Amino acid sequence: MKCRHCQTDLKHVFLDLGHAPPSNAYLSKEALNQPETTFPLKLYVCEECWLVQTEDYSQADDLFSEDYAYYSSTSQSWLQHAERYAKTITERLGLDNRSFVIEVASNDGYLLKNFVAAGIPCLGVEPTNGTADASEKIGVPVLRKFFGVATAQSLADAGKRADLICGNNVYAHVPDINDFTQGLRIALKDGGTVTLEFPHLMRLIEKNQFDTVYHEHFSYLSLTSVSRIFAQAGLRVFDVEELPTHGGSLRIYGCHFDDLRNTLPSVAKMLEREVAFGLQDLSVYQDFQSKANKVKNDFLEFLIAQKRFGKSIGAYGAAAKGNTLMNYAGIKRNLIDFVCDAAPSKQGKYMPGSHIPILAPTELGKRKPDWVVIFPWNIADEVIQQQQQVRSWGGKFVISVPELKVLV
């Protein structure tokens, strides 16, 4: 296999999680009687451009089904994050009713609704019908397409190049990162700005976040790799910020390569930190599997010990993270009885692989488990705040990443 960015032969495995079903392939009750398709879940690191990427496999198209269940507006903290971003970037770039904003992977309109409210013309690009419908319902216009060179060219031809193109948590999920990045340049006005947010590979390694690995998450990105990908597409990263979202993300600011704005010192500083951390040193990547194995083993030992004590264990958040962790650890209903999730689209379904049933959060109060595992550890504070009732019967919360921890 060759690197998706620079075409170098990939020789070095970063992480091998065996085989797993697609993390968003939630199952209906009827589907439980049928065979389940799994795909290899293996990451390589490119020693030339340092892009960490999933292994190619056949039938990749099977991963994306139309009933893809994630709606961004489900998470309160994510909505607040989007609102703050819209306000800050509007001020920084001086956006107004003569500007044009494009969001790539605009989901259910959770972000662009802030621009609509401020009277700033905008357009979401979103291929999934369910979320696009939800977006249009709240007055956020949508182009139902995947983003890349072809879509960008059609926008440019229609005179719809943007002053701001934003993509929050799409960049890592794009199969062809070169095509996507060239699309950004084509759809960007002269003097325009691109902002992208993505989980920071440095944090993934540092905080043992191997459960953020899943098939639809094609790339694991650093400023080191993204700067190169941007440069090859005729773009330049001119500023970078660290964000606490998704366990530690980067927000990068990009412009056309020959834009008049200077590159800010933040860029060189972050590149230096990545080098100091070892992101240009193969051994840092090759040590990661044993770190992931320790987290997995500690979690399994905890579950087994609690079961021996006769304790009941439920979980909160039917997130992709939970599926990766449970499938790698081989956890089934014999260890975790059920998982609650606030998204009605997931309730009544079953987690892929583990077949653990997904219930409404009100079931927590009826079943009163001794332990509640929080799979989306990145929003653990929000979950605990919402589910204070668990304390009333002496229940406790636990997370497994970056290490096993009881949350009090």
Ligand SMILES: [Zn+2]
């Ligand atoms: Zn490469």
